[in-house]
Amino acid sequence: MHGHCENNKGPWRGDSAEWAAMQVYAISDVHADFRDNLWQLEQLPRHNYAADALIVAGDVSHEPEVLRRTFDIFLERFREVFFVPGNHELWIREGQHASSVEKFQEVLRLCHSLGVHTGPEVVGSGEDRVCVVPLFSWYTRPGEGSDSLFRERPMQEPAESVWADDYLVKWPRSGGFRPVQYFLDLNAERLNGAYRHGNRISFSHFLPRQDLMFAARGELPPAAPDPGRALFNFSTVAGSSLIDEQIRQLGSRLHVYGHQHRNRRRLYDGVWYVSNCLGYPEERRGRVIQDPGDILQSVWPLV
Numbered sequence: 001m002h003g004h005c006e007n008n009k010g011p012w013r014g015d016s017a018e019w020a021a022m023q024v025y026a027i028s029d030v031h032a033d034f035r036d037n038l039w040q041l042e043q044l045p046r047h048n049y050a051a052d053a054l055i056v057a058g059d060v061s062h063e064p065e066v067l068r069r070t071f072d073i074f075l076e077r078f079r080e081v082f083f084v085p086g087n088h089e090l091w092i093r094e095g096q097h098a099s100s101v102e103k104f105q106e107v108l109r110l111c112h113s114l115g116v117h118t119g120p121e122v123v124g125s126g127e128d129r130v131c132v133v134p135l136f137s138w139y140t141r142p143g144e145g146s147d148s149l150f151r152e153r154p155m156q157e158p159a160e161s162v163w164a165d166d167y168l169v170k171w172p173r174s175g176g177f178r179p180v181q182y183f184l185d186l187n188a189e190r191l192n193g194a195y196r197h198g199n200r201i202s203f204s205h206f207l208p209r210q211d212l213m214f215a216a217r218g219e220l221p222p223a224a225p226d227p228g229r230a231l232f233n234f235s236t237v238a239g240s241s242l243i244d245e246q247i248r249q250l251g252s253r254l255h256v257y258g259h260q261h262r263n264r265r266r267l268y269d270g271v272w273y274v275s276n277c278l279g280y281p282e283e284r285r286g287r288v289i290q291d292p293g294d295i296l297q298s299v300w301p302l303v
């Protein structure tokens with residue numbers, strides 16, 4: 001009756017009182033290649049989340065072994081784990097994959113083999129019951145389409161690319177391959193009427209809206225540019241407004257995203273947008289990202 005959005009696992013703990021206590025948590029950009037990041041994940045309590053679901057909104061690692069190890073940490077603690085690949089997962093080494101699309105498919109197979117959801121699933125029950133819908137995505141560069149989130153800034157772009165994707169992400173050479181369109185097309189069947197019953201929440205790695213990039217009152221501003229580093233306009237690789245069109249088409253109540261390494265919690269036109277990144281150790285030390293007391297943020301039920 002609910003298309004792909006079924007939960008066939010039966011009662012959660014055989015105790016209906018505990019169903020209602022289900023929460024959905026979110027995290028992104030855990031970059032588990034950093035020893036300190038992996039350590040923080042290993043410190044997560046083992047028994048607090050046994051009835052809960054976790055959304056992992058991309059950028060765990062480009063290394064399949066680190067990815068697997070990180071999923072194991074989450075799967076040992078959460079009842080359900082959801083994931084979409086970020087740009088780091090699609091980095092390839094010469095000779096190992098024909099393209100980043102091949103790597104994407106390999107990552108999905110790894111998720112499937114471990115029981116990590118990359119497709120829609122219903123979690124919870126009663127009023128808290130919600131369909132979690134992963135949305136695959138990429139970014140549109142300035143000049144590639146009107147859906148780009150690019151905004152001009154008065155800064156000198158470096159002559160050499162400082163964006164690692166330019167070296168490590170490779171798309172199929174077939175003419176006209178557009179990564180944004182490729183990934184959004186994969187979402188198409190997730191958006192149809194099968195999920196019209198009850199609440200839906202969604203998540204993507206990349207940003208769905210330009211306004212999420214900029215700090216609002218009370219949020220930490222971007223760090224002062226490091227003089228030793230080439231300046232880089234993040235908006236050139238931030239995301240696509242076509243992701244927001246899918247969020248609206250789905251009727252999502254809340255959308256979790258990552259990629260930017262700046263945390264947000266905003267309400268735009270009836271939809272909550274939440275970003276909760278672990279980010280790089282250097283960013284936490286530099287207070288670009290709040291040093292999280294709790295590295296996981298509860299996003300559902302809405303409060």
Ligand SMILES: [Fe+2]
Binds near residue numbers: 059205259
């Ligand atoms: Fe990213």
